[in-house]
Amino acid sequence: MNASDIASLVRDARSCRRFIEADPIPAELLLQLVDIARLAPSSRNQQALRFLVLSSPADRERIFPFFKWAAALDWAGPQPGERATGYILFLRRVGAQTAHDAGIAAMTIKLAAAAAGYASCIMGGIDRPGLHRVLGLSPETEIDIAVALGRAGEKIVIEPLAPGAPVAYWHDADDVHHVPKLGLADLLHHTGPSR
Ligand SMILES: Cc1cc2nc3c(=O)[nH]c(=O)nc-3n(C[C@H](O)[C@H](O)[C@H](O)COP(=O)(O)O)c2cc1C
Incomplete structure (x- = not known):
């Protein structure tokens, strides 16, 4: 691997928001992506992020309404059949400073997913109180960002x-x-x- 291979990977790893829902990302690959992100740099090596991996059709349907897709577009967002098939939610203890770590982990996941042939979108636009509630998270836990993944459909x-x-x-x-x-x-x- 050389620098131009990395450049191609970064070039390919665009933010994708329309996926082929009929070709879901395997649950084992989502776990493998977290295992890769586990090795990423972390401020003071705190490793304060925790990862919630969701990919069942029921979970996807439950959490989809809490994400804001492509705020810059006059667009209703991905329609049924073109929605993400896996989500990795980044969680932290309330007040933990994880923003930089989360960005690094998200990009690590994005690049590894792209290398495996899957597209993704980092999601910061989240109705956090709503998603927290629907997931039944503890009051000590808050949501940082998420990565939505699937087979590219755009x-x-x-x-x-x-x-x-x-x-x-x-x-x-x-x-x-x-x-x-x-x-x-x-x-x-x-x-x-x-x-
Ligand atoms: C921290 C962060 C949060 C983002 N949040 C969202 C989001 O909530 N919804 C969305 O559709 N895209 C989101 N994006 C994707 C950006 O819109 C995207 O990176 C930008 O449009 C450039 O496109 P590119 O990633 O293909 O270069 C986010 C990206 C980053 C880095």
Whole structure:
């Protein structure tokens, strides 16, 4: 494996929101993804995140309404038949500082899932009180973020983004999802010569 293999993996691992529900992600793979995320870096090596893996059709139906899909789009979200088939919820004890760890674990899961042929979307838009209630979580536990996974059911392409232009992604007339990204030169910070 070399850097361009990693670049391809990152390029392929777009945020997917429409899946092929008829081709569910295996429950064993979801566990394997958590086992991989277990090895990811953690602030002060606290390892404060806990993972709740849900993939049965009944669980999926129960939790789906608590996620907000593609806030930037005027879109009703994934319809029956195109919804995620697995969810990994990141949990922590109330007040634990896990935001960075959660991001790193989520990306680790995303990349490993992409390498296994599955698409995903990191989900921060969650009705947390509602989901907490429906899952019967203890009062000491709170929900950080989640990763929704499944077999990709949509085409996603990266577009160039000019500095200052709108960052919102869009669907075209053929239902292709476009994601604008800034170029390398726009992201590098330069300090001027010292005088
Ligand atoms: C921390 C975080 C939270 C996110 N939450 C949501 C979400 O609640 N719903 C959603 O549809 N997408 C969510 N996304 C996906 C972003 O919208 C997506 O990363 C962005 O549009 C760029 O697309 P890309 O991931 O394909 O590059 C989230 C991404 C991150 C990193």
